[in-house]
Amino acid sequence: MNTAVLKSSLEGLRTASCIVSLPPACYVDPEVTTVEIDHLFRGDWFGVGRADQLKEKGDYVALDVAGMSIILVCDQSGKLQALANTCRHRAMRLLDGTSNCRGIRCPFHSWAYRLDGSLVAAPPMDEVDGFDKAENGLIHYHAEERLGFVFVCLYTDAPELDYFLRNFADLHAPWLLETVVSTRREVLEVAFNWKAFLEVFNEYYHLPFVYPDSIGDVYNPPETPDQVAGDFVTQFGATEGTGGLLQDEQDMALPLSGRESAGVRYTWAFPNLTFAAGTDALWVYEAYPLGPNRCKVVQTACFPPETLAFKGADAKVAAYHSRLDAALAEDIPALETQHLGLAHPDAGQDHFKPLLEPNVAGLYPLVR
Numbered sequence: 001m002n003t004a005v006l007k008s009s010l011e012g013l014r015t016a017s018c019i020v021s022l023p024p025a026c027y028v029d030p031e032v033t034t035v036e037i038d039h040l041f042r043g044d045w046f047g048v049g050r051a052d053q054l055k056e057k058g059d060y061v062a063l064d065v066a067g068m069s070i071i072l073v074c075d076q077s078g079k080l081q082a083l084a085n086t087c088r089h090r091a092m093r094l095l096d097g098t099s100n101c102r103g104i105r106c107p108f109h110s111w112a113y114r115l116d117g118s119l120v121a122a123p124p125m126d127e128v129d130g131f132d133k134a135e136n137g138l139i140h141y142h143a144e145e146r147l148g149f150v151f152v153c154l155y156t157d158a159p160e161l162d163y164f165l166r167n168f169a170d171l172h173a174p175w176l177l178e179t180v181v182s183t184r185r186e187v188l189e190v191a192f193n194w195k196a197f198l199e200v201f202n203e204y205y206h207l208p209f210v211y212p213d214s215i216g217d218v219y220n221p222p223e224t225p226d227q228v229a230g231d232f233v234t235q236f237g238a239t240e241g242t243g244g245l246l247q248d249e250q251d252m253a254l255p256l257s258g259r260e261s262a263g264v265r266y267t268w269a270f271p272n273l274t275f276a277a278g279t280d281a282l283w284v285y286e287a288y289p290l291g292p293n294r295c296k297v298v299q300t301a302c303f304p305p306e307t308l309a310f311k312g313a314d315a316k317v318a319a320y321h322s323r324l325d326a327a328l329a330e331d332i333p334a335l336e337t338q339h340l341g342l343a344h345p346d347a348g349q350d351h352f353k354p355l356l357e358p359n360v361a362g363l364y365p366l367v368r
């Protein structure tokens, strides 16, 4: 499918009188992935997880997103920075993984950068005519935090982040998302399209069929999706007990309170960040394309700080982590099998069920 055909299909989706899934090519065609990377990851804001992974000065994580490597780092003044992970001298990749550092030193010729990306030293370069350290700091991208989530924009003239999240804070206010504490961050690569993971996380239709013995009985039919102002979707659904635990481990529930204790709010902040908010726990996923047929999924589990202080909280947190592992172990083979079907030359589009899977094609109006 070339770009023109893709855009034509998307236009058809926008004007369709019924709700239909995306064209299968949107999940398997390399040209579509290229369009998505250009429009969604290089031209707009995207989510990169929780801010508390970078709470100490010098904490950093090197992220590979949309074919680009980015250093997220807490700088010497405590400010979050997003920097290109490429040396200004001869383009050496500078950091990998996640850790803490006092500065960034290139392993090739030892140029040294402060945590804010400014160049401190480039040993013999001071003798080079016209060389100015002030002009050779690392390339900066935009990074901002909202409700404890970090959003990055690689585009120089970044649009206003709050325009994309206009009533995001209001709709999520009861969950105090800015206060929760991350307890683990897991990264995995899987053999299906990145959108498929985000879609399945935000739909209820598959629950009794994919998770009959783990979490299928926990979820009741959800409420109608909320009216949002911005580039996200969100839907609250009642649960039997907590959605954060397996159905036969509900006695491990951490404290729940208020109206929101009766369910879970599932939200997809386009393009790639999704989360489920309960009053007892928050679990967050980022999904990044690695071509049309593979993606990287990052899972973060978070809990309110006061519940982590309870006696016996460790065992309960472990039970929540087990529930996440169990659901993923059932999701992954299902999505890999779906991907095989999407690659079939006769795969097509069809209706989906509005209440149970309202956000399946929700991302695509953003491909502007």
Ligand code: FES
Residues within 6 Å of the ligand: 087, 088, 089, 090, 091, 092, 106, 107, 108, 109, 110, 111
């Ligand atoms: S490539 Fe980094 S100092 Fe030369």
